Amino acid sequence: MSFQALVTEKSDRGDITSGVQTLDDARLPDGNVTVAVDWSGLNYKDGLCLTGGGGLVRSYPHVGGIDAAGRVLDSTDPRYVPGDEVILTGWRVGETRWGGFAQKLRLDADWLVPLPANFSTRTAMVLGTAGLTAMLAIDRLEANGLVPGQGEVLVTGAGGGIGSIAIHLLHRLGYTVVAMSRRPQLADDLRRLGADSIVGRDELMAAPDKPLESARWAGVVDAVGGAVLGKVLKQVKYGGAVAAIGNAGGIELAISVLPFILRGVAVLGIDSVTQPYATRLAAWNRLADLFDATLFEPSVTEIALSQLPQAGLDILAGRVRGRTLVNLRKS
Structure with missing residues (x-):
């Protein structure tokens, strides 16, 4: 099975470039849950990872994206079954591990939380x-x-x-x-x-x-x-x-x-990267009760994977306002 991902590579001269590639499942990292990613989001840290800034990425080729939300495709962890909707943030995913700028993601179940019942995967990434x-x-x-x-x-x-x-x-x-x-x-x-x-x-x-x-x-x-x-x-x-x-x-x-x-x-x-599961779950459930996504919609921009390299430069330059969502259902 193949999927598309934004792959960031480093040349022998040290140049950093990113482009959409078609990969097969054998390229996915190790993990006990595979997720079909619906949405990811662009953060300042993602801009650094796409350009080699801050020394965040340790090895290449790399797939960035510190946030993701989507549906479980398969799982060997009893907490998740195919079709479950989930959220991923933190755990150095998108930095030291392959992240959410791909249509598929394989990872450790401990890093996921269930999507709150009254949230969509898109709304989850408006928050991220x-x-x-x-x-x-x-x-x-x-x-x-x-x-x-x-x-x-x-x-x-x-x-x-x-x-x-x-x-x-x-x-x-x-x-x-x-x-x-x-x-x-x-x-x-x-x-x-x-x-x-x-x-x-x-x-x-x-x-x-x-x-x-x-x-x-x-x-x-x-x-x-x-x-x-x-x-x-x-x-x-x-x-x-x-x-x-x-x-x-x-x-x-x-x-x-x-x-x-x-x-x-x-x-x-306040550290959001390695918060315990129970703390993250409680926070997401509280967000589901409080957050009014309609107020933020005027400041949301949707882009495709192929637009991410320029968007990464824009966020580092301070040219991005509001929230930029990456639609993984189109390349």
Whole structure:
């Protein structure tokens, strides 16, 4: 049986190229479940894998795609039978292992979760890793004690995938949401998703720099890291927390211990790659209850496998807005 995949190769000179190839099942990696992929999604990390950036891909030829959703074709694991619809995110699939930019995928059953009953595989990929990460961040903040009515919840990097979904989910849960973005042209879209107010990055960073600043935020979902994370930690209310989910603004953190020992502020690191099965399943089921896909549809673009190489360049260059879905039912 043959299928199509976007295969990324590295020449002897070190050039990285990607193109659609027809493969047979013998090329599939080892695993106990084979999935017919309906949809995948384009993420920043996928752009890196398609261009050789970040050293994420260890060997070539390679099939990228860190997200996938589809139907089980065969399984030797009792948890899945042919026809079951499933979601894949994480576990370094698409990086160190062949991923979802193919019409077929073979992998370990432990990496899958069942598709929620009221979700389509397409809706699952509108969310993808970004949606799962946003839900995990909110789950951790609430486990730390965050409840609606305690005050404003800040989402930094609000124009990105995780940030925009976090705004929507927090709004659906009844929180007062402040969106931080350096792109003022996104203000109307962020309000449509549920932001109660917008703050610019420069405005947020303009407050005089002190070891402790005026306490404002009941909680924070931070996708930026770096100086922004250091700033907002000084502004979190007593007993509040920051869910740190990204480092777009840098990996260094310069801050005193005062927010932690005088206000009891917590930093909650959010990893979506190797979360235990039960945690991932609970997050996806909660997403199925909260997520309104119709609000995101205006920002969804569908592409075919053959369009991925250019799309990978575009996302690295900051030319991609919203969510790009890869339709594996056409090449």
